Every structure is written in C-alpha cells, then in structure tokens.
Amino acid sequence: MATGKKKRGEVLSHAAWRQRGLALLIGAGTSPALAEIPPLAEGGYLGDLPVVLSVTRLAQSLADTPGAVTIIDRDFIRRSGARTVAELLRFVPGFRISGWNGANAIAAYHARLDEYGSRLQVFVDGRSVYSSLYLGDTHRGMAEVAMEDVERIEILRGSNSAAYGANAFLGVINIITRNSADTRGALISVNQGDHGISDQTVRYGWGSEDASYRITAARRSDSGYVSKQAYPAYYPPASDDTRLSQFAFRGDLHLPQGDELQLQFGSTRHQADDGDSTVGNAPYSTLNETTYVQAKWNRQMSSTSSVSLLATFDDERYSAYKVEDPTRIPGLAALFPFPIPVDTGGKSQRSQIEFSHTQQQSDTLRTVWGAAWRRESAQSRELFFSDYVYSQTQHRIFGNLEWRLSPQWLLNAGGLSEHNSEVGESLAPRIMLNYQPHPAHTLRIGATKATRTPSLFELYGNSPMINPQTGAPAMLPGGRPLDWKVRATGGARPERIYSQEVGWLGDFRKQALLIDVRAYKEQIRGLLTRRHLPLPNTYDINDYVNAIDADLQGLEYQVQWRPRAGTRLWFAQAFTSTRSDTQRDLQDGTPHNSYSAAWFQDLPANWEFALMYSHVGAANWRWRPSQRLDAYGVTNLRLARHFRLAGARSEIAATIQALEGDHYEFIQPGVDDPVVPVVPRRAFLTLRTEF
C-alpha cells in the first residue's frame, strides 16, 4: 500500500518534523497554548497536535547506551521492602553494602577502593549529593531522598566522567524521583518493627493541567546493629541509632513558550550515633543537617533542539561532639589524664549551574554539549584546624555525539574538560561503539578515561590532636606533636582511571528476558591514600599522596526474567580481581565473587512474596589483614497483601531481613577488634495506603 510508505516517510523525516516544529514553535508543548487550539476535527481523527515527545527529550534505550546500566524501578523497590537506597544496591553487580556501624550504610562499587562511596557520583535528579566536607562521601547524600519518592535508580557501572564529570570515577548512581504529575493524591506509609525500626512517610500531591506539586515528609529510625563481643562481656550495646527526618517539595510546571520548570527544595536532619564499637570510643551522636534548592528549566527550541539550565544549591552542617578517652591514644593519658572533648563538626556549601543543549542534527546524529560552573566550600576546625573557609571552583565543558553509522552501528563519543581552581585541568574522553546485528543482541566495546578530584580535606586537611587547655596542637615534650591525624600539603593530584570494556546486551522480548554482561579492565593510577611521611628536621606528618596504582579486571552480568505474568526473577553476579604492586593487600579489598538473586511472585487473592539473597565473598573493608571479613550471605523475605481500605489502594507487608540471623558485614571479631557490631535479623510490618 503506497500510502503506508508515504506516511512513514512523513513521520520519520526530520526535515518534516523541523518544519512542523517551526510552525508550532510558539505552541510547542505548552498547555496554555494547547488549550487555545480549537477542538480537533472529527473527535481528533483529523488535525494536528504539537510535538510533545520531541527527539531531543527521548532517553537512550539500553541497546544504545554507552555502557552497562542496571535499573532498579519502583516495582522492585516496593517489593524488596528496602528502607534505604543503599540496601537496593546489593542487587547491582559489583556493589557491596556495609557500614562501619548500623547508622552509616555504605554502598561501594569495587569495595575497599572506596569505603565511603566517594568514588561514585550520586545524583538526585541531576544534583550531585556528595559531602564537600570530608572525603566526598556519598553515603549520607544517598539518604537525602525519601524512598517513596523514588521513581527509579539507574546505576551506570563503570567510569563515566566523560558525561558526568570528575568523581564519576567508578560509576554513577542516578536517583530519579517521581514527577509530581505522577504523585497526585495522598500517601501514608508506616514501617514498624524490632530493633527500633519506626519509619513514617506522609505525602500529598496536587495540581492542574499546567502544574503539579507535592510535599513529602518522612522519618526513619532504628537502633542499628548489635554489639557482640568475643570476650570480655561488659561492653554496652552498639551506639549506632539512626534518627532521620526529612522534608521535600517538588513542583513541575509547564510554562508558556513550551518551557518546563522543575523546582525542588528540601532538608534532611540525619542523626547517626557513633562510637563504642572499639575500645575507648565513647558513644556520641553525629548530626548532619542538609538543605538543598534546585531548579531545572527546559526549553524546546524546536522539535529537534532543546536547551536546559540546572541550578542547585546545597548546604551541609555537620556536628559531632564527642569525648575522647585519653587512654585510647598512646601517650595522651600522660599529658591529659582526663576525658578530652572534641568537636568534629563543620559546614559546607556547594552551588552549581549547568547549561546544556541537545540537538538532533539529522536522522542519524544527535549531539549534546554544555558548560557548568561549580563552587564548593568547607569550613571545619576539626578538619582544617582553622576557621578559614576553604573552597574550590570548577569550570567544565562537555560534549557527546550519538552517531548512528548504520541501523546496526551506533557510535557514542564525547568528553569533558574540567578546570579546577586547585588542581588544574583534566580531560575525560570516552568512546563506545554499539553493534546491534539483531534486535535481541547488542555488543558494546569502548574505552574511557576518568578522574577524581581530591576533596578539600585531601588537599588542605589539617587535623592535629588539640590540647584542651590551650586550643593549640597537643605537643609531646621535645616539641613533637602528639597525634597529627592529617596534615595535607596540598600536593594531592586528581586520581586517574583508564578503563576498557566489552559488553553484550541480550534483550529477548518474547521470553521477557534481559541479560547484560560486562567484562572490563581498569588501570587506576595515583589513588589517594593517607601516608605517614617522615620529614627531616621536623616532625612527621600524615599527608594525602597519589601513592597507589591498581589494576582491576572483572566480569559482571545481570539477568532479569519475567517467565510469566506475576513472576519476576533477578540475578546479578560479579567476579573481580584486583592487583596492585604499590599496595599488595588491595587484592583482598574486593570480593572475588559476589552475587545476588531476587524472586518476586504474585500470588492469588492479592498476595505477593519476595525472596532475596545476596552473597558477598571474603574481603577486607579495612586495611589491616586481621580485619578480613569472611564470606557471608543475607536472605530477605517479604510477604504482602494488597487491599482496599475505604476505597484507598493499600498494602500490608511483613519483611524479615537477614533471615540467617546475626552476621558480620564490615569486620569480624579478631585480635584488633574484639568488639564488633553484628548485623541482626530484623523484622518489620509495613502499612501503606494511597488515596
């Protein structure tokens, strides 16, 4: 039928799109303008509509993505019963979840290289959530979003500085919150369980055709891990309670001229108890208060071109007031035979503005380029032994092209150039070729270079033991300082990683089976580490130096399968091998083999269950060989039932985490650590209703 061909040509031709786009430029995508369009002839069968999903706003499919991606969607999140983002990352190949105590959940990719998640870039709707205070930790930032607001989490495994800037060193976690248009109405969700588990979320969303809004208030608390001692039995329970409360607002507005504006602000008050898990580390509370504001503006210039502007501001205030036991540090008790108060708090701020332009140049070429400015500052007496506000400013430009060489071949090439006021220039290029010989099979091959900028602390940290009587660094007789934890000289340079990977994506639609395999080689150069440096004619210092090189290689895969309606299976596995001549024990820092599996099953009468298991091979989180952690497995179970509560869609669920009972996820009892926190079996009930 000739008309069929003609129509297809018309729909696909970008020239035609462009013409139409220009004609509709004034009205493109705006509700007010749309409302002015007279009712379409013949009930909408005839007449035209403005282009809403223009090519520039479409996301790449998995087959076109330059790299391996794991997507954890809302259905997975709900069924898993996860209370934190970190817990979910157990199901991502190569990720490992832990925490030095129960109040500091850490998710790390290629663990031990990254104990605080500082070599991952974590975004919440495009806003980077690392802490500017210490090492660039992301573990608290990850808790800044209420679980009920998360639409999905996209984990880009592998270096991605070319698209996301420095710090996307080992990978990127994109937390995408739900559009407020999708969360109209009210939601109440409650978890109540043992070990102090008590979470509440309340959300309300409202709006019109042109704008929608929501506010979310959430609290999360639990009493963390349990202390278990190998011997003497007089230690108090672990001091690792969590009390987190947060508030978030999101508005999505359609403005005239086809503009869209997304506004968000919120704050989190995160109290995490600490201390007590090692000898002499008396219990204390830390309080992290963060506030953020962000605005994202998007304009559709035509159906093939769009620009966006993102502005974000973050404020972080951290306070931790503890009393140091002088017997803990050799020599200290002799000088100060009394408990020493220490304030390890600080504050930081970060502002960023990013502009980007996306253009469909032709049927086969899409380009994105942009520029960004970011300034961050940190102030902390504990970390910098000064009230001076340290800061660094970054300017970056980036560009990427997505070039469909033929229907089977897609080239993604791009790069990012960054100028940092403290460490200078860095360049992160990337090239990835995707070959799709058959709709079900995509092969990827590519290489990239990424960098990680030192944090302000790694550059300028200055953290002596303070003499409580004078406020000056505590000195031993003879003029040597007592314990100067860090005295950075500013010599830290960006860490570098060179990565090559090949991948295969099998997308078997008929079988509802998705397989992703990634094999990689990574050469990490100049990894920053704290080194004790003896200096001539003066005292020794601890400085951050680019001392470690490491070579990693590994194979990761994930399988997602829905064998029939109501059944969802998930399996992920990672084999990792680390080699370092400069830090030989690094090879035990990452488990050689870890895997996780999940089975989500709908049952009759609106019941459903979830069975999840994850296995982590033996490895070290900490540096000392005695702190090796044996392999362990964790089983989670959840049973839920959906029902109508006075017409409102509701769910009641029971979740048991770590069915096996007490186990260790960070360190286990040993010579150096007789008392270590134990992860207990935990159970809680969930009641959730939406109306």
Next chain:
Amino acid sequence: MFKCYLLLLLSMSIALASSAQAAVWIAVSEGSADYGSVAEEVRAGLLRADAQADVSIRPWTEVAQGIPSQVKLLVSVGSPAFIGLAEASAGGRLGRTPIVATLLQRAVFEAQRRRLAGPVTGIVLDQPPVRQMALLRYAFPHMRRVGIMLGPESQAVQAILEKAATDLGLQANIYKVDGEADLYAALRRVLEENDLLLVVPDAAVYNGGSIQNILLASYRQKVPLIGFSPAYVRAGAMLALYSTPVQIGSQTARTVRALQVDAPVPAVQSPVEFVVSVNTSVARSLGFRLSEDALRLQLQNREGM
C-alpha cells in the same frame, strides 16, 4: 466465466445509463483540509468509473438549502456536513435522497441517522476494535494488559472493546473518566496497572489540555501509547492505526458506485484500508523495534486482504 463477463457488462451498462441522468452532490464540511481531499478522492473515484459522471462538490450549507431533482445521491464529508444534511432532511428539504456519510465518527453517525427521511449509510473513521486489538498482539506479543480510559462520549464502546480484547487473548481494563479530577487519578492507575495504553477518542479524556500530560506520563512510565491518528504519532505516541483521507475517499466512491447500480443500501462501514504508523524514535527509546509495513501486512493477512 462467460456468465461473469456478461454480469460485468450488464452492471457497467446500468451504471453508465443511470449516471447519465443522475447527479451526485458531495456536501463538504469546512475547517479541515482533509474534508476537501476526501471529496476530491470521491469525485475522482466516480469519474474513474465513468468519465461522464455528473459529480459536483459543494459546501454543505448550499446543499442544505435544497437540491434539484436530478440529484439522486448525496455524499456528506465530515460531521458538520452530515449534521447539516440531517437537519435539512428532517426539515423536508432533501426529499428521500439517499445519503452516504463519510469521514465522521460512528457515534455522530448513529446519533443523526434517525433524523433522515431517506436511506443512509456511512463510512466511519473508527477502526474496528478487533483490528486494534490484533495490532496490539502483533506489535507487543508479550504484553496482555491493555488500559483504556473512556469518557462520557465513548463509554458506549466499552463492551465491544472488552470483547475484542478477550477474543485476541488480551485483557482490556477500562477506566471511566468523568472530568479532569478523575482524569489524573485514572491516568495514574491505568499506567500502573497496564502494559499498554490504547487511546479511544473522547474529548473529556483527550483534549488540548490533557494530551501533553498523558503522552509525557505514559513515556515516563514506559507504557506504550497507541493513538488513532497520524497527529498522535508525531506528538509522541509509539503507534497509531488509522485510515487516510485518500483511503476513506476511495472506499466512499466504491460505496456510491454500488448504490448507483441499485445495490441495497449497505450497513455503516468501518474503514477497509488502513495505515499503521510508528514513531520510531519513541519506540527505539523504549526499546521497541516495530515495522509499520510488517504490522500492516500481518493485519491485512489476518483480514484476508
């Protein structure tokens, strides 16, 4: 064989004989270029069959004033023309002249046909639900749950949609929408509880204010949206099934010719020829590879075309 030939000759001669005396007026609506193209296609079709045919295209407002006696058949293009002729017929201005209504929705046709004094038939824009459901089966073989939002205008089709879905092994989930307040609650549910969203025309659901939000929401939730016009595909629907004005026009011309040879007045007809159109960018982005031609051929084979 000889019999067939004779029959053909006979019918041709009758057609020629009747067209020699009888005129056909095509009453056209205003407001869309498609009305004109359909009218032209009907005229061209009639002239192809009989170069001497007396066919003229006129604004419906003129036709509704009354027609000369040599006009033996009226064609209305678009609903304004049909409604206008129905009113004129009810007012006795058109006698019992047969009317072929084309390029209009089935609901409009059904609502007006009672008012007509003479015989009437129509070629409507609505695709048969079975064809729509078959398309969903072919395009998305692994998906079963089809969400459909119906407003007050379209609720009459619920039963036939549900039956068509069942016949093809699909599950149609209907969400009733009475106003804007309902719409967003229904949209949230339809996208959460279904694999596909099938658009059924109804201004209470799909209008200038809501289409953008619906397209965006379905894309965010990765639920393919299936529209019913080329405009939907351009705007961002993954797929649409529709008939072009040319296809409707030539089907109308065939109907008119059949009536001219004194065939019985047929029942209202769905479009016979159709187009499947795919927004390949949207499909690709959501991980689908769909071929317009392959889908159309599958549907045509199924219907024995």
